[in-house]
Structures are given as C-alpha cells and as structure tokens.
Amino acid sequence: MSTKKRALISPALRAAMLWPHTWAGVTLGGLLMLIFFMGSLAVFADEIDRWMMPDTRVGAVGAHRPDAPFSLDRNVLPVVERLAAGRGLRDWYAKLPDGRRPVMELRVRTDGGVSGGMATADGRLLPPVGTLGATSFFYPLHYSLHLRAGFVGYWIVSFATVAMLAGLISGIIIHARIFKDFFTFRSWGQLRRSLLDLHNLTGVLVLPFHLMISFTGIVIILPMVLPAGVNALYDGDVQRFYDDALGNYSRPRSGTPAPLAPLDPMLAEAKRLWGGGEAAVVFVINAGDAASIVRLNRDTGDRLSLDVEPIFFDGVTGAVLKHQRPGPVVATHRLLSGLHIAAFDHWPLRWLYFLFGLSGCVLIGTGLLYWLEKRRVVETAVVGLGWRSVGALACGSITGLLIATLAMMAANRLLPATVPSRELVEAGLFFLVWIGSVIHAALRTRRDPPWAAQCWAVAALAGACVGLNWLTTGEHPLRAIALGDWPVLGVDAVLALTAWTAWRVARRLSHRLSGRRDAPAVTMTEATDHV
Known part of the structure; x- marks a missing residue:
C-alpha cells in the first residue's frame, strides 16, 4: 500500500477551476470593485450624508x-x-x-x-x-447602478454577485492549502508571488464575510430577478404577494x-x-x-x-x-437582508463591515494586478491590446473610482447652493471624472498604467475635501471634537488617512520611476511593497 497521502482535491479539478476563476475576475473585476466599494461606503451612508449636507448637522449643537x-x-x-x-x-x-x-x-x-x-x-x-x-447616490449605485428601468441594474449586479460567489468557491478549490495560505505573505522577492500571497491572505482572512455578503446579496434581490414563483402563485399580482408576505x-x-x-x-x-x-x-x-x-x-x-x-x-x-x-420563510429572508445591509446600531460591527468590505476591494484589485504582472512576463516585448485594456480598466476601477468619489465630495463643498439641479451636477461630475480617469489610463498605459499620476490626484482631492469642509462650514477637527460631531470628524479622519496613504504611494512610485527612466516601468505594487 502506498504511503503517499491522497490529495483532498484532485489537481485536475483545481486546474479546471482556474480558468473560470481567472476570467471571471478579469472581465467582471471592475464591476465588482464598484459594488464592493460603494457597499463599503453605504455602511456609513448617514455619516457621509451629514458631511455632504452641513445643514443637517444640528445634532452636534443639541437641537435633538x-x-x-x-x-x-x-x-x-x-x-x-x-x-x-x-x-x-x-x-x-x-x-x-x-x-x-x-x-x-x-x-x-x-x-x-x-x-x-x-x-x-x-x-x-x-x-x-x-x-x-451617500444615501441616494452611493448606496443605490451599489445595488442597482442607477439603472432602474426594467430592473436591468439589479440583473447586472445579481449576475456579478453570482460570479463573485463562484469565484470564491473556485478560489477555495484552487488554493486547497487554505490554512497554510492564511499564514503566508511574502512582501519581498518576486512581485507576482507577493501579489498572489496578498490575494490569498485577504481571501482567506475574511472568507466567511465574503461568502455571507455575496450570498445574502443574491437573496435580497432574488424576488426581483426571478419572479417565477410570484407569477405562478399570485398570477403576476405583485401587490398581493407583498401584502401577504410582508x-x-x-x-x-x-x-x-x-x-x-x-x-x-x-x-x-x-x-x-x-x-x-x-x-x-x-x-x-x-x-x-x-x-x-x-x-x-x-x-x-x-x-x-x-x-x-x-x-x-x-x-x-x-x-x-x-x-x-x-412567516418562517419571510423571517429568514428579512434576517439575511439584515445581515447584508447592517442597519443595526452596533459601532464595532459597523466598522468591521466597512473594513471587510474594503478587504473585498483589495482581494479583487490584487487579483487584477496579479493577472497583469503574470501576463507581462508572457508578453515580454510589446504588451498587447488586451493587456493594455485590462490595465486601463484596472486603473480606472481602483484609483479612478477613488478620484471620481473624491471629486464629487469636493464639488459638494465647492458648488454654490443656487446652482440649478445641483444634485444632478454632482452626480454627472462623478461619472465624467470616472470616465475621464479610464480614458487617461488608456492613453497613458504602455508598459504600466499611470498609477503615480492618479495616486497624486487621489492624495490632492482627499486633502482638499478636508480643507474645503473646514473653509465652507467652519468645522475643523478641533471644533468637531468640541461639538461632539463624531460622524463629520470620522469622515474627515478617513479622508485624511486616504490622502496620506495615496501621497506615500505616489511619492514612492514617482521616486522609483525617476530613478529608472531607462529601465522598464515599475509597477504600482512594487512601490507599495515598501510603504
């Protein structure tokens, strides 16, 4: 009898799972990044609303x-x-x-x-x-993409969420040594190895949350995208269904x-x-x-x-x-919906939801960067159109999404209150800046996307948002502490942390690039390894 241990998962199955896992991430990574990032912001939607709506900060002075x-x-x-x-x-x-x-x-x-x-x-x-x-823009962007006609946005988000769930399960099969991966992260040496370690680490560390949030996200919108049961039992009378069920x-x-x-x-x-x-x-x-x-x-x-x-x-x-x-079915649906939306008033859990949601962004982002670095080795001479397209989309989905969000928040503090349809101007600016960041990345991507330039933009906009809140409302951090306005102080603190992190990354990228002008372009992740 052979003493060799039989593998829990056959190599053939792991190889078969690699293709859908890779291409689901490459093709839907940008959309999933948007869903996870906006979902993370939605955890603190009320607090971001207070930052963007200064007149509602009445709680800080004892009005209620x-x-x-x-x-x-x-x-x-x-x-x-x-x-x-x-x-x-x-x-x-x-x-x-x-x-x-x-x-x-x-x-x-x-x-x-x-x-x-x-x-x-x-x-x-x-x-x-x-x-x-955040309540009426960032949050709906998370679950409907603001495409309400015919529930098309819900369908797109539902499809992407199913792909995310399939990606998580296939990732478990591919990385069968899940507990070993949990304790493995090499931030030195070969870049691709470091990226893969970080991808595995974020996937394993928060795996239960990612599985839960993906599954419950599907459950919430299931009656909208699969109404066959309602149509069969209620002859298409949706109102009667909701009257009975809810x-x-x-x-x-x-x-x-x-x-x-x-x-x-x-x-x-x-x-x-x-x-x-x-x-x-x-x-x-x-x-x-x-x-x-x-x-x-x-x-x-x-x-x-x-x-x-x-x-x-x-x-x-x-x-x-x-x-x-x-009834028991509806009660279960409402419980799963509550697990996903996190409407409960529990601050430690709310922060965990926010951080775990951002870890999903890291998981998706490192997967895209790993594909780019691995593909770069194959295309040693001149990277092809496919690589440049994925690189531009990755840049637009990571730094470009941050730039668009911060540009909207900066515009919120700069636009006069008398501007007609001011809320639509803000929303339009978000999409224009986001599209502009993707175009900028597409035009500048040769051997590497313009990570440094866009990181500088993130740092400048995040810092500007903190300063603009002070200039337009008079509420600087010390005054917010004195008033007990913790939501606004918290938003300013996260913005300041974002500005500092983006500045460190941009500075490292610029330093590396200036020192190696005659060498192949350095990647963003090479620089961030040393931050």
Missing part, C-alpha cells in the same frame, strides 16, 4: 437628543402642512430622527405634485440640501372627506405591540379621506433582522387594521 420627547402631532404634522402649502394632501411620509440622523426627512404628495424636504426634530424646515449624498395593507380612497385622528396614541400603541421598540417611519395613505391609513414601521437599529413589523391603523378611528408577524 434621542431621549427628548417627540410628538408626531406637534413635531411632524405642522411641517407636513407647511410642505403641502394649502394644496390637497394625498399621501405623505416622514422618516423620524434617530441617533445617526438627527433630522426628519419628509415627502408629501398633493394635488399639485410631489414635494419634500428635511426638518429638525422641533419642526424647523431646513434649506434644500442640493445633493443626493404584512402590507392597502385600500382605495372612498371619496368621503374625514379628518385624521391624533397620531401620538397610534405611536404609543405601536410601541406596546413592538415590546418597547421605536418607530422609524410613519406613512399616511389616502390623507384626508375616510379610508385613510396610517402605517408605522419599527426601527431596526436594535435588532439583526430587517423586519420593520409594519402596523396599520385606521386613519379616522385609530383602530389597528393589521399587524402581521412574518
């Missing part, structure tokens, strides 16, 4: 505290009436203030159209914010005018039914009608599940119309 008495009738209804401006109300909703967002967000639909705004907890309307911020309730207007009952007793009853839970959102449907409905959603900051436990009240009598706990 979580334990202050709050009344829907006294604090919310007057603001709704001012937004309606005498026009007939149809529906309205208000997102209530909490510890992370100290202002209310309101939308009203009247006979004259839809309007909205933000207000402090004591009912003072704020000026238009003039920006989509406990929704709806009814048409009666046409008979009727006043709205006081909201505070409904809020107290909802808190009792929730076992002491707090309300996050209030909806009033068919306002001013005898068939009006008041819906209260529970805040999910104190729980892992994303189940908002909606409670529906009769808007005229205040009686409970429906309060349905989800």
Whole structure:
C-alpha cells in the first residue's frame, strides 16, 4: 500500500477551476470593485450624508437628543402642512430622527405634485440640501447602478454577485492549502508571488464575510430577478404577494372627506405591540379621506433582522387594521437582508463591515494586478491590446473610482447652493471624472498604467475635501471634537488617512520611476511593497 497521502482535491479539478476563476475576475473585476466599494461606503451612508449636507448637522449643537420627547402631532404634522402649502394632501411620509440622523426627512404628495424636504426634530424646515449624498447616490449605485428601468441594474449586479460567489468557491478549490495560505505573505522577492500571497491572505482572512455578503446579496434581490414563483402563485399580482408576505395593507380612497385622528396614541400603541421598540417611519395613505391609513414601521437599529413589523391603523378611528408577524420563510429572508445591509446600531460591527468590505476591494484589485504582472512576463516585448485594456480598466476601477468619489465630495463643498439641479451636477461630475480617469489610463498605459499620476490626484482631492469642509462650514477637527460631531470628524479622519496613504504611494512610485527612466516601468505594487 502506498504511503503517499491522497490529495483532498484532485489537481485536475483545481486546474479546471482556474480558468473560470481567472476570467471571471478579469472581465467582471471592475464591476465588482464598484459594488464592493460603494457597499463599503453605504455602511456609513448617514455619516457621509451629514458631511455632504452641513445643514443637517444640528445634532452636534443639541437641537435633538434621542431621549427628548417627540410628538408626531406637534413635531411632524405642522411641517407636513407647511410642505403641502394649502394644496390637497394625498399621501405623505416622514422618516423620524434617530441617533445617526438627527433630522426628519419628509415627502408629501398633493394635488399639485410631489414635494419634500428635511426638518429638525422641533419642526424647523431646513434649506434644500442640493445633493443626493451617500444615501441616494452611493448606496443605490451599489445595488442597482442607477439603472432602474426594467430592473436591468439589479440583473447586472445579481449576475456579478453570482460570479463573485463562484469565484470564491473556485478560489477555495484552487488554493486547497487554505490554512497554510492564511499564514503566508511574502512582501519581498518576486512581485507576482507577493501579489498572489496578498490575494490569498485577504481571501482567506475574511472568507466567511465574503461568502455571507455575496450570498445574502443574491437573496435580497432574488424576488426581483426571478419572479417565477410570484407569477405562478399570485398570477403576476405583485401587490398581493407583498401584502401577504410582508404584512402590507392597502385600500382605495372612498371619496368621503374625514379628518385624521391624533397620531401620538397610534405611536404609543405601536410601541406596546413592538415590546418597547421605536418607530422609524410613519406613512399616511389616502390623507384626508375616510379610508385613510396610517402605517408605522419599527426601527431596526436594535435588532439583526430587517423586519420593520409594519402596523396599520385606521386613519379616522385609530383602530389597528393589521399587524402581521412574518412567516418562517419571510423571517429568514428579512434576517439575511439584515445581515447584508447592517442597519443595526452596533459601532464595532459597523466598522468591521466597512473594513471587510474594503478587504473585498483589495482581494479583487490584487487579483487584477496579479493577472497583469503574470501576463507581462508572457508578453515580454510589446504588451498587447488586451493587456493594455485590462490595465486601463484596472486603473480606472481602483484609483479612478477613488478620484471620481473624491471629486464629487469636493464639488459638494465647492458648488454654490443656487446652482440649478445641483444634485444632478454632482452626480454627472462623478461619472465624467470616472470616465475621464479610464480614458487617461488608456492613453497613458504602455508598459504600466499611470498609477503615480492618479495616486497624486487621489492624495490632492482627499486633502482638499478636508480643507474645503473646514473653509465652507467652519468645522475643523478641533471644533468637531468640541461639538461632539463624531460622524463629520470620522469622515474627515478617513479622508485624511486616504490622502496620506495615496501621497506615500505616489511619492514612492514617482521616486522609483525617476530613478529608472531607462529601465522598464515599475509597477504600482512594487512601490507599495515598501510603504
């Protein structure tokens, strides 16, 4: 009998997995980088919103505290009436203030159209914010790419997420010595070996998180991209499906005018039914009608599940119309959704989500760089069009995405509030700068993409954002500490760290390039090995 140990995974299977693993990363790496990076920013979307919307920083000066008495009738209804401006109300909703967002967000639909705004907890309307911020731009870019028509963006993200999950599983098969890879990182010697070690290290170290976030991402949008079950059971009636599955309730207007009952007793009853839970959102449907409905959603900051436990009240009598706990399938879906979205109020876990999301960017980025370096060895004389294309896309997906994000944040502080459609100008600038960075990389890529130039741009923009926040709002770090405005201070700190890191990398790259003008171009990763 042979004493040789039999391999757990056959070499043939590992070789078979290498091709799809490699080409899924090369072809979809840029898209996955966007998804992971924007998902990481979305973890702190409310905090980035406060940085981009200075008028909402009212929590720093004591305009609202979580334990202050709050009344829907006294604090919310007057603001709704001012937004309606005498026009007939149809529906309205208000997102209530909490510890992370100290202002209310309101939308009203009247006979004259839809309007909205933000207000402090004591009912003072704020000026238009003039920006989509992280909540309405970075976060939707993560899951829909802002391509809502026909759910095409959801389909693209779903396909990329499935590819990511397949890449992780194939990576486990390829790197069968998973525990040995965990303790292996050589930042010296051969560049390709160092890149592969870093790729393996980030893949193994955060593997459970990457598997969880990819799987739950697919689960969340599954009913949208695969609606066959809904169509079969509900004859395509999506509204009836959501009414049954999520406990929704709806009814048409009666046409008979009727006043709205006081909201505070409904809020107290909802808190009792929730076992002491707090309300996050209030909806009033068919306002001013005898068939009006008041819906209260529970805040999910104190729980892992994303189940908002909606409670529906009769808007005229205040009686409970429906309060349905989800069944086991829906409860599981809501739990998996909560694991992915991380709406819970737990700061250590929130930071871990942010750092682990960025580790996914490192995993994807090192995979692209490893392919480029390995391919460079094959194409020793003149790199081909394929290599230059992947190099330009890699540069645009890594440094270019950072440049576009920072350019949008800088524009947020520079654009006057009177600019028409200011929020669309910011969004348009993001895409223009991003496309411009890819074009710049394509034009400059010969033996290596222009990493140094784009790293200098990242350092300059990140530092400028910190300075512009100080100049335009007067809130420098010391003042933020004095006011207890930790969200804004945290964003400034991350921006400063980004500027310092990009400066170190750019400086090392420039030094290497200037010292080897007659030699083949140095790669970005060679320089970063010494930072």
